[in-house]
Amino acid sequence: MAPTDLDSDTTLTNGTIAPEGQPKMQTETPVLTENVAMVTEGDVSEKTATETVHPEQTAAAETAQPEQIVPTEAAEAPAELEVVVIPEDERLWKIVEEDPSKFDTFGELVKVVEKTNDLEKIRKVLRFLLSEYPLCFGYWKRLAGHEKKNGNIKECTDVMEQGVIAVPQSHRLWTYYCNEIMGRGDIEATRKLFERASEVIYNDYKAHKFWAKYLEFEMEQASVSKDYSVVQALYTKILSTPMQQLDLFWKKYKGFAVNHTVKSLCTPEDLQDLENRPNKVKEHNARRAKIIATKEERKKEKERLELERAEKEMIPGEEDDADDMDTKDASEDEDPGEELPELTEEDQHKFIMEKQEAHYTNASKEKSEVDSYESGISRAHFHVKPLDEAELVNWNNYLDYIDALPASEKNARKQNKLYERCVVAAANYPEYWIRYATFMQKMGNSQGAREVFVRTCDIFTKKRPEAYLAFALFEENQNSLDAARSIYKKVVEKISPLLLEAVVQYANFERRQNSHVKAVAVYKQALDRYLSLFLVLDRCRCEYVGACSETGI
Numbered sequence: 001m002a003p004t005d006l007d008s009d010t011t012l013t014n015g016t017i018a019p020e021g022q023p024k025m026q027t028e029t030p031v032l033t034e035n036v037a038m039v040t041e042g043d044v045s046e047k048t049a050t051e052t053v054h055p056e057q058t059a060a061a062e063t064a065q066p067e068q069i070v071p072t073e074a075a076e077a078p079a080e081l082e083v084v085v086i087p088e089d090e091r092l093w094k095i096v097e098e099d100p101s102k103f104d105t106f107g108e109l110v111k112v113v114e115k116t117n118d119l120e121k122i123r124k125v126l127r128f129l130l131s132e133y134p135l136c137f138g139y140w141k142r143l144a145g146h147e148k149k150n151g152n153i154k155e156c157t158d159v160m161e162q163g164v165i166a167v168p169q170s171h172r173l174w175t176y177y178c179n180e181i182m183g184r185g186d187i188e189a190t191r192k193l194f195e196r197a198s199e200v201i202y203n204d205y206k207a208h209k210f211w212a213k214y215l216e217f218e219m220e221q222a223s224v225s226k227d228y229s230v231v232q233a234l235y236t237k238i239l240s241t242p243m244q245q246l247d248l249f250w251k252k253y254k255g256f257a258v259n260h261t262v263k264s265l266c267t268p269e270d271l272q273d274l275e276n277r278p279n280k281v282k283e284h285n286a287r288r289a290k291i292i293a294t295k296e297e298r299k300k301e302k303e304r305l306e307l308e309r310a311e312k313e314m315i316p317g318e319e320d321d322a323d324d325m326d327t328k329d330a331s332e333d334e335d336p337g338e339e340l341p342e343l344t345e346e347d348q349h350k351f352i353m354e355k356q357e358a359h360y361t362n363a364s365k366e367k368s369e370v371d372s373y374e375s376g377i378s379r380a381h382f383h384v385k386p387l388d389e390a391e392l393v394n395w396n397n398y399l400d401y402i403d404a405l406p407a408s409e410k411n412a413r414k415q416n417k418l419y420e421r422c423v424v425a426a427a428n429y430p431e432y433w434i435r436y437a438t439f440m441q442k443m444g445n446s447q448g449a450r451e452v453f454v455r456t457c458d459i460f461t462k463k464r465p466e467a468y469l470a471f472a473l474f475e476e477n478q479n480s481l482d483a484a485r486s487i488y489k490k491v492v493e494k495i496s497p498l499l500l501e502a503v504v505q506y507a508n509f510e511r512r513q514n515s516h517v518k519a520v521a522v523y524k525q526a527l528d529r530y531l532s533l534f535l536v537l538d539r540c541r542c543e544y545v546g547a548c549s550e551t552g553i
Contacts, residue, residue: 088112089121100132103384110139114146122146134166134459135382135424137173144180156180168200169420170381171207178210182217190217198237202417205374208245211238215252228264231256232352236267239359242367244374250360257356262348270352373398382427392429395422399435412443423456430456430466437474446478457487465496469505476509484509492522497529 092109096102106129113121126143130136140163147156160177167173174197182190194214201207215234222228235253239246257265376394379387387395402418405411419436426432433456440449453471461467472487488506496502503526510519 089116089125093125096128100128103133106133110142114142119146119150130166132459133382133384135427137163137167137170137381140166140173141176144176148180153184164197164200167382167424169204169417169424171197171201171204171210174201175210175213178217179213182213187221191221203241203414204243204417204421205370206244206380207241208243208248211241211243211249226264228260229267232265232270233267236356236359239356240363242363242370244367246360246363246367253356253360254353257349257353262345262352265352270355273351370398370401373401377425380421380425382424384428386428387426392426395426395432398422403439415439423452423460427456427460430461430464430470433461433467434470437470441474449474450478463495465491465499465502468495469502472505472509476512481513492526498533500526 089109089112092105092112095105096109100106106125109125110122110129113125116122123143123146126139126146130139130143133139140159144156144159144163147153147159157180160173160180163173164170164177178190178193178197181193184190194217197210198214201210204210215231215238218231218234222231235249235256238249239253243249373394376391376398378391398418399422402415405415419439422432423436433452437449437452440446440452453467453474456462456467457471468487468491472484472491475481475484475487488502488509491499491502492506503522507519507522510516510522
């Protein structure tokens, strides 16, 4: 990384900076020369010395009584001291720049630079941190907050947009983003963002705060427009989600629905059903009336014919030409059914409630199936600290459950969502990324599998060989031989040069391509590396034996 205001020129082993041109000190205790004081920020003291300070002298000085020096006019004035101060932010920056895996030091550095209120420094540190740990949603919020504090509204929006792209499964980051846009008063932009977020968050078990904020926004708009159909549609989506607080939202919905008319509650689909209902009732009752009228007319005609036969002294039932009138009309045996009443306001309200209750019932059933798995997730967000063994076992069991669901578009979406949640919490575990990529491949999504491998190898497990080796085998199966060879080469040369398993897999790959000469070369290069290591170890052993002999150990 190019040097910046956080970079230092030369750093001593104890954290102090040597003036330009002065060589690095390799000793634990710095050499202090006359007229120069070496200090760190927050602890500036002046010292002079004409010779090296040894640990024995330091210990003796600590036990001796301090000498009381009373300055007098006659005393010779000490030479002016040059003080070299190491700012704390520069010291911490040097550490994380050399080793970004020091996450705790990153946290300390952020706190230090935030106290300076120097936006450029804050940007630099947070950008670097987020390039290494993009799943830390809290730092995206902090960077956006600093941009907003400095009046950079566009930059604030850009940061939040980058954040939800980097960690789309964070319902807390989406909630923060939506709340920020909502505060600007742009109703349409806020609604579009909430809709977009709801599609990504989908069935997240613990996203109730997001849904509550979404409801709050739509209720505010409906209180002005008096049109609660959007709120009704949002409740339909919420009550279809198997989330932790599902029962609470059902209770809230019942309180909401009882205080509003059916017309104000109806979604376009509900309204169409209710508008069609009167027409269906009229059609049914008109048809019923026609059947009854036809039967009455037929009955009267039979009575007339019987009367005519009696007048002619004919035996009733005797066949004659008049019996042609006895043929039945097709509608005579048709059941007219019961007369349907028009729907009252109460009936319509009941109709709407029954539809929502059906959504709630189905979601409750799904929720009960995953409650035990969800309760075993104590840390759903990313952290560098390892997960407990019990939590890892729970993730495996949860993934086994979701993998076993019948094939359907809805279940495929559930499966993808759970895998994405898993690789956030377990981002440092290559086995979960490999499992996710394998799942994508089984679903016929080879490009999706490749993207999963790229994500973990480039960012999350870039120093671990496991995902690389699985990625290489995947590319070989996709007949991308150059890509596979490049991955193997990176593992054996940079990631894990001494990993025998990687060497064997690389060589076997070349053998499968009938490149036996290349396979031999892979082994030859590995032997050269091992030999170099052996020579180093042998030299170390000799030095160790010599040191022991000198000290009599």
